[in-house]
Amino acid sequence: MPLIVFPSSRLVWVRIAALLFTCVAFSVAAHDPGLRNGDMADWCIFCWAFSFACTLVVLLVELFSLQARIPVSWSNFPITVACYAALLCLSASIIFPLFFIKDQTFYNNEVRDYRITATVFSCLAALAYMGEVSLSKARPGEVAGYMATAPGLLKVCQTFVACIIFILVSNPVTYNHHAALKWCMAVYCICFILSMIVVVLCLGECTGWLPIPFSKFLSAYGLLAVIMYLTASIIWPVFQFDKQFNRGSQPSSKVIAAAVMTCLNFLLYLADLAYTARLVFVSA
Known part of the structure; x- marks a missing residue:
C-alpha cells in the first residue's frame, strides 16, 4: 500500500489554491442560468475544468507517492501542466468578461454575479498557476528537467x-x-x-x-x-x-x-x- 506523504510547502499550497479557484470558476459558470452554450462559453469552461483535473492528478500522485509508477517524467510533467493551465486560465480570464460581461444587459443580478465571480476566480487561478511555474522552474545551476x-x-x-x-x-x-x-x-x-x-x-x-x-x-x-x-x-x-x-x-x-x-x-x-x-x- 503506498505511503501517503503530503509535505507542507509553498508549492503544495499554491496547487491547492489553483485547484479551488478553478473548481469555483467552472462550477459557477456551469450553474449560470443565463449562460448560453457556445464556442466561447464551452472554451472557458474547458480551460477551468481541464486545469482542475490535471492539478488534481498531480496532487493525488504526490499525495500517494506514485511518481515512480506514472509513465511520464515527473521532473517535467507538473510544470508543463502548470504552464498550460496558466495560459488556459489567462485566456479564459480575458475571453469570459469580453463575451459575457462587457456590453451585456443583465435582467437578473444573479446572472451578473455569477459571471463576475467566475471571472475573479479565473484570474486568481491564472495567478496561482503562474506562481506554481515560478516556484517550479529551474534555477541557475540547478539540475532539472x-x-x-x-x-x-x-x-x-x-x-x-x-x-x-x-x-x-x-x-x-x-x-x-x-x-x-x-x-x-x-x-x-x-x-x-x-x-x-x-x-x-x-x-x-x-x-x-x-x-x-x-x-x-x-x-x-x-x-x-x-x-x-x-x-x-x-x-x-x-x-x-x-x-x-x-x-x-x-x-x-x-x-x-x-x-x-x-x-x-x-x-x-x-x-x-x-x-x-x-x-x-x-x-x-
Whole structure:
C-alpha cells in the first residue's frame, strides 16, 4: 500500500489554491442560468475544468507517492501542466468578461454575479498557476528537467499561441485565397508539430530515441523555426492587408489578431533559439 506523504510547502499550497479557484470558476459558470452554450462559453469552461483535473492528478500522485509508477517524467510533467493551465486560465480570464460581461444587459443580478465571480476566480487561478511555474522552474545551476528550463517553458507558449492562430484562421478560413498564405499555414503546422514532439519526448523521457543528439536537434529546429516564422511574419500582413492581394476587402479582427500572434510566436522562437544556443554552446 503506498505511503501517503503530503509535505507542507509553498508549492503544495499554491496547487491547492489553483485547484479551488478553478473548481469555483467552472462550477459557477456551469450553474449560470443565463449562460448560453457556445464556442466561447464551452472554451472557458474547458480551460477551468481541464486545469482542475490535471492539478488534481498531480496532487493525488504526490499525495500517494506514485511518481515512480506514472509513465511520464515527473521532473517535467507538473510544470508543463502548470504552464498550460496558466495560459488556459489567462485566456479564459480575458475571453469570459469580453463575451459575457462587457456590453451585456443583465435582467437578473444573479446572472451578473455569477459571471463576475467566475471571472475573479479565473484570474486568481491564472495567478496561482503562474506562481506554481515560478516556484517550479529551474534555477541557475540547478539540475532539472528540460521542461522546467526557459526553452521548455517557451515550447509550451509556442504551442499554445499556435493553437490560437489555428482558431483565428480557421473560422472562417482566411488562408486559402493565395499560395503565400498557405505557406504561412504550413509554417504554423510544421512548427507546432515539432514543438509538440519536443514536449512529448521530454514528458515520456524519450529524447534518446532521436537519431541525433537532442541538443543538436533543438538547435537545428530552433533555427529552422525562426527562419520560417520570420517569413510568415512578413508574408501574412502583406497578403492580408495589401488591397492588391486581398481582393479589396478590409481585414477582419481575426486576421489582424493572427498577424499579431504570428509576430509573437516569432519572438518566442527567437528567444528559444537564444536560450538553446546558450545552454548548448556556452555550457559546453
